[in-house]
Amino acid sequence: MDEITHRRVLRIALPIVLSNATVPLLGAVDTGVVGQMGEAAPIGAVGVGAVVLAALYWIFGFLRMGTSGLVAQAHGAQDPAETGAILMRALMIGLMGGFAFMVLQVPLFHAAFLLAPASEEVERLTRAYLAIRIWGAPATIALYAVTGWLIAVERTRSVLVLQLWMNGLNIGLDFLFVLGFGWGVEGVAVATLIAEWTGLGLGLWLCRGAFAGGQWRDWARVFDRVRVARMMQVNGDIMVRSVVLQGAFTTFVFLGAGFGDVTLAANQVLLQFLEITAYGLDGFAFAAETLVGQAVGARRASHVRRAAVVTSQWGIGGALALGAGFWLAGPWLIDLMTTEPEVRLAARSFLPWIALAPVIGIASWMFDGIFIGATLSREMRNAMLVSVAIYGVALAVLPGAFGNHGLWAALMVLNVARGATMALRYPRAEQVAA
Template identity: 35%
Template structure:
């Protein structure tokens, strides 16, 4: 008994170190994504006309609605790669040598890229067809509609790069190589921010300049990612896969696709409701959503660590490390959420003034400062559980929880507030409904989570 405690402490310390080694590159790389949105907001927010900011806000939401619907490529690739990496660790040296030409870790990257071949033309066609139809639902102002359409049709040409990055990032994360996504996203976002500044302030472009800078940056990141993959043994797509090889990826991904589409549709509805209340409310919500993405991506560092550690432990048929990964990633996520709440409480109003100097917009933002302060704590449970459930392959549970939270919580509360609050307070009701929706996502996953924690052995295979 005397030696058990130190061994356990060593194990906890080792796992904690592993969590931070996985999380900090992801946290930094993820933060660069919404930071870029904040840079775009700051650039356009300092123009005289708020229409350009509104155009990019609407255009970005429609772009996200379409492309993040396919972010299952990232999550599904991470889940399957982590399982393959965990299984690889427990193989003997002889087995590793015999299977060198059939490395399932490498095969997951190939399978993910094969899935892109039919998706790329389909996504581009959907963009050309659906965006002109959806724009009138998102904004009444013709100038905002035209600016958003210009932005979208330029960004659409980045389709191969965006989808390819989803697969590459998922593969690197599943292997535990989280520093590579940090390099890719940092390089991409630096290029993007620099080009956006040049195009807007030196070439007199507006929303179209922001879109063009983003397209160039996306292809830069794709090329760099393929270079890293080649250094790790990737030499091409390999043999065309059959149905049985694709079945595990399709099984987990189709649930994630529906789950992501429901989530992004909710964000689109949120933006549309704000747009109906005028340009200032639309712009204020755009700023707050940009900060929400900053929060989510900071907390996702520990969610991604949970994906890797839970997935690899289940792949290696180990149960106790699963529980330990769940406990420690949850603790770290909660601690980070509290730190973010404190930082926003201390500097939230100053942050608003860094993002815009519009004298009409600032008072509107100040009305919502308390929503900003508490967002990290409200969002933390659902962000963390998403990571745990991706690693354990519970994509069906994630889908069901998302649908239930939207249909049973968000829309009913939005309708109730819209019927009972005055027009001036309608956006406050929209934010309260969003808060409740975020908490409900975690609540609806609670029962399945307890089963996973108590009996990890029941989750050795995807369902």
């Protein structure tokens, strides 16, 4: 296994950071082009449709993390046949999940509108948008597996190329179909559909090393009962962990609504800062996944520790930089996101929590990467369950005593608990590599 250096960490992490930066841009363009139609309903339809699909696809988000950890270990063990087999299993899961969504689209969309009712015009346009976008479900979910494989074998520049292709093509087709051809909401949907399927084609080409030598057609290996069971166990644990974490954030939003519309809006603005934090620090967590996974596969416990330390050093540096940036530029960013004076004032009053959030949360994000690389999915799941229980106690006490400040304090307690509970379990990461 190659030496773990700061240069190697940056070579893995920086393309992911740049890749993530293109994601908010696409959402802004989608909104902007339909906004040129001069009506509110199309903007709402694209927003609602995107949220519905994101919620559905997110169920399979475990494919990215599970694939990354398992492939990194096989790569570290110098077992190319298994790296190809893992990708094939993940692609099959992704394609079958996507086709299931296509078959079940009518009841799924009906349930979505029952949960989030919209005006008649917005619902009509959203249904037209979803009827087109759903045909991209197999490609989008399969791309989770492709991305996980590329990250695991340190091909993060390929991830950047893939994102630039998909988002660049999507943006270009947005302008052509919506502003050029006048297709409206359907034009945005068709643009995304084309980007998704061409993205999958490009992604499979970028993963062509997994298909070299025909190991991907070794069906006895691909469907090996022990290996399949291991993959399902890892993915199942990650899915439970992710559902619980999403529930914790959803609870935060719902409780914030109880403090009034202004506070709710202020919290929503500030949550965008947390999204920026995740995008900015993901690269270092992904580097931890890759390097820890390879070290475990190579049975090099000392390399596990080295990978954890070096990636975390960069993660901590990034967290401190983001915290300082939010503290200094936060008021300007708040004004950029909202023009409502009361919301601006409220958001400023809670800004110190956002400046602290990256620093407080970095341990939990880096341990996520370390545990994914070591495929300690059960320990990761259990740590999350304990952390959310602690968060529940904090929610029962702090908001009632300190209002919205108490709500933000409870969220910080969740991140501290996540970091602490995984830190206690960290020795297992080195033990599995022994």
